[in-house]
Each structure stands twice: as structure tokens, then as C-alpha cells.
Amino acid sequence: MTDLSKKKCVACDGNIPPFDTSEIHKYLKKVDGWNVKSNEDKSFYLIKKFKFKDFKESQNFVNEISKISEDENHHPDISFGWGYCEVKIYTHAIKGLAESDFVLAAKIDKIN
Numbered sequence: 001m002t003d004l005s006k007k008k009c010v011a012c013d014g015n016i017p018p019f020d021t022s023e024i025h026k027y028l029k030k031v032d033g034w035n036v037k038s039n040e041d042k043s044f045y046l047i048k049k050f051k052f053k054d055f056k057e058s059q060n061f062v063n064e065i066s067k068i069s070e071d072e073n074h075h076p077d078i079s080f081g082w083g084y085c086e087v088k089i090y091t092h093a094i095k096g097l098a099e100s101d102f103v104l105a106a107k108i109d110k111i112n
Contacts, residue, residue, distance in 0.1 A: 004030050004106035009072035010099070018043065018096020027102040034105050036097075044097050045090035046105050055082040064111045074104050 004027075019027070024036055024044060034048045052058045058080045065087065069075045077088040087108060089101045 004099075004103045005110050007099075007103045007106075009074040009103050011073055012091050012093045012098055012100065014093035016094060016098060018091070018094045019098060024097055027097075027099065031102055031105045032109050041095065043090070043095040045088055046097065046101055047086065047088045048105070048108075050085045050087070052083050052085070058083060058085050061085050061111060065108055068104070068107050068111075072100075072104060072107065074100055076104065076108075 021044075028034065028036060031046075034046045036044050037047055038044050050058075050061060052061065062078055062080050062085055065076065065078060065085075074089075079086045087105075089104055090096060091098045091101055
């Protein structure tokens, strides 16, 4: 199985279709603990909540995600506070999921 964390996110110009559910399930097996949910428009996204012992650990984690996101030019939605961080990933240009979303998820999992 290919280690997604070693791949590079590829910028999406919107000219590819989003993954269908069979592709999503195939890639979901390659990341740890991420869930797939859908928006009101039925587009899919990845989401995962991380837990920490305090605010500073959460903030440090967010800072690490920020570095990876800039390096990969792929930016998730992040919310965090005391003891938690929630990360939502999807490809805005296609309003759904593509391989790069799973690559970013795998890279984020390598932080801990």
C-alpha cells in the first residue's frame, strides 16, 4: 500500500470530477481515524477531531498543520480550542474529495 504521507498534494484546477463513494472508501482505508461527511449540497469532506492536554498543545498542533498546508499549497478548515483541534479537508475547486485531500490527512496524522 502506498504511503500517502510521502506523496505531494497536486493543485486542482477544477477539471477533474470529485471522488465517488467507491474511491472515497478505497482511500479512507489509507488514513487513520478520519471520517467522511457530506455538506448540504451532498459534497463530501474529511473530518477528524484531535485531543490534547491543554490549549498550548492544540495551538502547537495547528501551527504544524499550517506549515504542512503551506508547503503542500492545500489548506484545510481548522477549529481549535482548549484541548482539541478539528480539521476539515476537501478540495474547494471540485466541491468534493480528491487524492490530495487524503495525502494532506496522512501528513497531518504524521505530526503526532
